Amino acid sequence: MSRDRSEAETESESPETSTPRPPRRTHPDRNPNRRPGRRPANRGRGITAPPDIEPIEVTIERIVGDGKGIGFHDGQTVFVPETVPGDRIMAKVRSHRGKVMQAQILEILEPSPQRVEAPCPYFPVCGGCDFQQFSYEDQLATKVTMTQDSLRRIGKIDPMPEIAMTASPNPLEYRSRAEWQLDQKQRKVGYFMANSHQVVDVQACPIVTPNLNTLLATLREDFAAGMVSRQAFEYRGVEGDVGLTLEPTGATRSQLIMRTVGDKLFRYNAECFFQPNIPIAERLLERVLEIADVAMEESELAIDLYCGVGLFTAHMADRFSRVIGVEVDKTSTKFAGENTGADDEDTNVRIITTPVEQWIAEDRSAMGKVSLVVFDPPRAGAGTKVIEGMIRLNPTHIAAVSCDPATFARDVRGLLDGGYELVSVDAFDMFPQTHHVELVGHLQRSDAA
Template structure:
């Protein structure tokens, strides 16, 4: 394969470093802005190429020794080669790049709120089990890399990993994947014996119960700031919380709206949302099990002052944003874990007469290129 020398100019969406050599635009994973590298091209199409690092000729000032011994082999983290301030700066650039290219939106530098701890923060994990091997997929592979300890996991989850490894070594696990979640007190595994147990998280005075298999934000250290920003400053008669999960945003919204309707496709999550509302004495929230696209096309979605949506990484279903635009809510709060999907949808909303009042990002996923962004819009 062809080998080239180049300098990484910046970090772009998907966490790749971008550099230029021999008339090619080359994307390189696991790089840091300012690195001088020797790379081997792994893929080329016309003037675009992808490469892997063969040698770091001159390290960037941002480059550090990764805190995890599995980094580079494990397919999980892809930012551990950068110090934490550089990670935050890269995420700000990634969001700005996506907004400009896909949304035609040119904002000043996007603020990224730092995680209080860039390690030991993660409260959820999914491990692959192959015989006595327990870990994550190897980078760019479906092979499993055996992991004894993961530095981004909360301490209770590393305890859980040890338990799963012990069960696998004794042959008592007959499954190929284990989901795990933890709060400050305990961990729960998605095994037949443990899945009926609940975990709990306190957010802005509300107590939420969830399971290891139900969606809940993985970084509890930033949840309160995220929820406060996404729901703050809104009030009125009716709000919709789309992709509501277990009611994380629904319950705070209920304090400032006469009625809040949470919409969620998962039957497990919707039952937990109802239970969480009842346990917290929230009587003005109702929950509908439905696809979001179907609900926003129904009469029940009409006359909302605010629509808050928090879609999965794959984004909203095709046609959903167009239906939200037809509803003409006074305000929209869009929570997104994919800047490209957010930019795509913001472009539609701005063309329909909405303006961005505020936009802020939250680093829920340190050591990876992923980032949570919240855009708050109003109808102009």
């Protein structure tokens, strides 16, 4: 018996069942085990279509959680990136499994009234942005519906909460960090094509800050003049309030960067994750601290899982008498110790360098009552073991931060099954021109409501 549409759609998006995507290689913000700021759209360039499938005509009905358009053809569910609801297209099938086809645009037969001209000349080939075919207002609305779609189908959440979206003040020129690829043979500098290690030669990028475009121009000049090592294949550019660095990935000594977010100064380097859209990072922090303000009435202990360099931890230390931050990356925890005051003798903060799933698996009952757990995992989400560990900790409140609607929905479902209720969901447009969206969910233990 063939599956209905909802089953086919869930297979495409579910974090538990979907085919693993290739490693994120465009504008990465973290190493592959960390949450990215941008992920290349799965547009299929460089992937050979099945030879026995002719191009198909598809009308796109809506956009689902991974940013792809969904349509239907002869009883098959078809997913096509870079599309807009209402597009009528001729599509090339890249893969076909069961009732699900992955395809790419060959020709737009009739464009949707929503479709706009992309602001970037590299959009047709670059693997970075996959939402430039939308106006910015439509990008925001689409990200809300994508999130609701994931919460409904993966999280099984009903009724659907209202989702407030915070727009980025700058839809362009917002990114304060980027990674540029070097093609030593073809002498190109830029970004990877999607699903490919071919480098798109990029002279300037419209979504990075002007200072980063200056660094990109410098890198291109140095590369052309033979001043860049033949062994270098990737460079990072990072801008802070203090510090502007251009260095090869994995540099032995990475330059110090400093940024003020909220009322605190944060130190880090290019090896560490730090949100690239600073105005939106401010709004995201404010929402997490609003949840903390509610939680601080319950007890004296808060825990920050996947704490990075201490963005949330440092601010939570002003509200709770005890704060614990857990993070696996040693470079990040070194800076977290400085940023949160955990290295001081008289401190209420403890930073622990260990994998979250290992730390939370141990018996933590001796810590006493936990008021708040904040968790901000990589794109893969927290996963079953960490969710089960959080439930054992039994915090009164949880702030779930995520950059992926599908894994967010899965993790929230686990917490709901563990005795929590979903109070609110807020969305923040950390990454304009891409389908990515940052989410904050507030959950409260049901018996404390």
